[in-house]
Amino acid sequence: MNLKDAAVLFVEDEPFLRESMCKWLEQKAGKAFCAEHGAAALKILATNKVDIVVSDLRMPVMDGVALVKKLHKIEPQPRIILVTGFSDLSLREAYEMGVDAVLEKPIDREQLLRAMEHSLAIPEELWAKPLTEQGMKLSLSFPSLAEAVKQKSIAFGRRGFCIKSGGAFREGLVDFALEFRADRRILSGQGVVRWAAGHEGQAGIEITSLDDASRPWVLDLVKRRTVVAYIPGSTGTRNAAKLDAA
Numbered sequence: 001m002n003l004k005d006a007a008v009l010f011v012e013d014e015p016f017l018r019e020s021m022c023k024w025l026e027q028k029a030g031k032a033f034c035a036e037h038g039a040a041a042l043k044i045l046a047t048n049k050v051d052i053v054v055s056d057l058r059m060p061v062m063d064g065v066a067l068v069k070k071l072h073k074i075e076p077q078p079r080i081i082l083v084t085g086f087s088d089l090s091l092r093e094a095y096e097m098g099v100d101a102v103l104e105k106p107i108d109r110e111q112l113l114r115a116m117e118h119s120l121a122i123p124e125e126l127w128a129k130p131l132t133e134q135g136m137k138l139s140l141s142f143p144s145l146a147e148a149v150k151q152k153s154i155a156f157g158r159r160g161f162c163i164k165s166g167g168a169f170r171e172g173l174v175d176f177a178l179e180f181r182a183d184r185r186i187l188s189g190q191g192v193v194r195w196a197a198g199h200e201g202q203a204g205i206e207i208t209s210l211d212d213a214s215r216p217w218v219l220d221l222v223k224r225r226t227v228v229a230y231i232p233g234s235t236g237t238r239n240a241a242k243l244d245a246a
Contacts, residue, residue: 001051001120007031008116009078011041011055011067021107028113038062042070050078052116057084065089068097072228079119083107092195095157095204096233123159123219127210131190135173140165144182154178155240156222157229160191160206164235169196169203176205187214194231204231 008029012018013036025032033048035041037059044050053071057064064082071077082094085105094102100119103111118126140163142148149155155162163178171193178187189210196203210218221241228239 001122003029003113003117003120005030006051006116006120007033007049009033009035009041009044009050009053009055011035011038011053011059011064012083013037013056013059017107024109029116038064038067038070041067045071045074045078049076052079052081052119054081054083054112054116057082057089058086065097068099072098079116081112081115081119083112090195092197092204092233095160095194095231096229096237096239098158098228098230098239100159100230123207123222124215126159127189127207127215127218129209131175131209133173135175135190136170138163138165138167138174138176138178140177141179141181143180145180145185147182148180152235155229155232155235155237156218156227157231157240158222158227160194160204160231162202162204162232162235162237162240164200164202166201168198169193171196174205185214185217187218189214200234202235204233206231 006029008025010021010025018034022032022034033044035044039062055064055067068080071080080099081101081103082099083103083105091102101115103115142153153164173190174193175190189207191205191207194204194206227241229237232240
């Protein structure tokens with residue numbers, strides 16, 4: 001979906017920022033709504049179809065975290081971008097909750113545009129893009145996908161996966177090749193390490209590209225059921241794609 005065809009809801013308790021951003025969004029999106037807190041946003045969502053919600057994190061009455069939890073009950077669920085001037089919500093936590101992006105204040109409008117366009121794009125288009133530059137290498141082999149999930153070595157979200165490895169992770173581009181021997185499949189592509197927990201040996205990787213053989217398999221895995229997590233916060237999360245949907 002193009003931003004020009006989308007309905008955007010901007011949630012912010014500071015009046016001047018809310019008003020100026022709403023006027024700007026009216027020029028960029030198909031339709032723009034504004035609300036002063038999460039409770040007011042839910043009233044708008046009750047009577048209007050919204051494709052993407054851009055919300056402040058800290059607000060009175062209902063904050064951004066509480067709003068995100070409520071949004072999971074809405075069908076179809078809008079995409080979610082959080083904006084904050086504080087670091088009291090980690091990227092790992094946000095992606096686990098189903099947030100597509102966390103942006104810092106003051107708001108960079110060009111960055112917000114890119115984030116909204118990325119959120120509205122469908123994985124089929126995003127993951128078909130060719131690789132640009134090379135990243136660090138991640139090559140792992142598992143007996144099967146079922147065994148890897150059972151042993152809590154990997155978990156898939158809507159746009160990425162959490163993986164456990166004996167090696168150290170660092171943030172940045174990664175070229176991955178994950179072999180599942182009994183399935184006779186190799187998941188091959190490129191992504192971005194969005195968070196790394198070295199003491200746990202886990203990392204959250206957003207998929208940016210998949211080879212032609214891997215793409216249909218992963219798309220089928222993450223689309224057969226509603227998956228909450230954008231990138232799972234751990235390999236044992238309940239918000240990841242269920243294996244019996246594969």
